[in-house]
Every structure is written in C-alpha cells, then in structure tokens.
Amino acid sequence: MxxxxxxxxxxxxxxxAEYRAVAGEALARHGGKVESASSDVIALDGTPTLPPVAALLSFPDKQSxxxxxxxxxLKDxxxxxxxxxxxxxxxxA
Structure with missing residues (x-):
C-alpha cells in the first residue's frame, strides 16, 4: 500500500461538488480510495502552511x-x- x-x-x-461526484470512481479505476478527508487540519509540530482541506489517498502501489x-x-x-x-x-513513494 x-x-x-x-x-x-x-x-x-x-x-x-462535480469533482466529488466522480472522484471516487476515478480513484477506484486504479485501485485507489480516499482513506480520510477533513477541513479540520492541525499542525502537530512546526509552522507549516495548512490547507483548508486535506485528504489521504491510498493506492496498491506507486505505479497505480x-x-x-x-x-x-481521467483528464476531465x-x-x-x-x-x-x-x-x-x-x-x-
């Protein structure tokens, strides 16, 4: 993984909203999925620039x-x- x-x-x-409606299927075509997504992003250490939304995606391997x-x-x-x-x-990776 x-x-x-x-x-x-x-x-x-x-x-x-249009993207979210098709994103899961697009990810699944290559064995991917959204593991977690949130607008509540907190820095545990340091002072990084925090995004308004973050998502963790998983794939079977780098090639996928x-x-x-x-x-x-999937260009569109x-x-x-x-x-x-x-x-x-x-x-x-």
Missing part, C-alpha cells in the same frame, strides 16, 4: 497512483479538481 496527500483550497464549491494521475480517460476529472481551486498532491 502507498499513500498520497492531497491539499485543496476550494474557491469554486460547485465545481468541487501514477497511472491514476496520467490516465488520459482532474480538470474539475484543478478548476475548483488549487490542489497539490504529494505521493509518499
């Missing part, structure tokens, strides 16, 4: 995560997320 952290700053809630991100059939799904605000996704 491998994990990714998504940090989201939603500026277009309507587009984010890369295939999810680079799947040409990823565009919804990007158009909903800003997002950074970090793979913990």
């Amino acid at each position: 491998i994990y990714a952290i998504a940090q989201l700053n939603v500026t277009n809630p309507e587009t984010m 995560a890369l295939e999810w991100m680079n799947d040409p059939d 799904v990823h565009a919804l997320r990007r158009n909903a605000g800003t997002s950074d996704i970090l793979l913990m």
Whole structure:
C-alpha cells in the first residue's frame, strides 16, 4: 500500500461538488480510495502552511497512483479538481 496527500483550497464549491461526484470512481479505476478527508487540519509540530482541506489517498502501489494521475480517460476529472481551486498532491513513494 502507498499513500498520497492531497491539499485543496476550494474557491469554486460547485465545481468541487462535480469533482466529488466522480472522484471516487476515478480513484477506484486504479485501485485507489480516499482513506480520510477533513477541513479540520492541525499542525502537530512546526509552522507549516495548512490547507483548508486535506485528504489521504491510498493506492496498491506507486505505479497505480501514477497511472491514476496520467490516465488520459481521467483528464476531465482532474480538470474539475484543478478548476475548483488549487490542489497539490504529494505521493509518499
């Protein structure tokens, strides 16, 4: 199992709602799923810039995560997320 952290700053809630409606299925196509998501993000140590929303994603392996991100059939799904605000996704490889 491998994990990714998504940090989201939603500026277009309507587009984010569209994304959420299709995101789970898109993740599942590559064995991924949302393990947890929250708008209550707390720094345990240090002074990092905290995102308004964070999500922990899981994938069976690194290749599955890369295939999810680079799947040409999911181009429109990823565009919804990007158009909903800003997002950074970090793979913990």
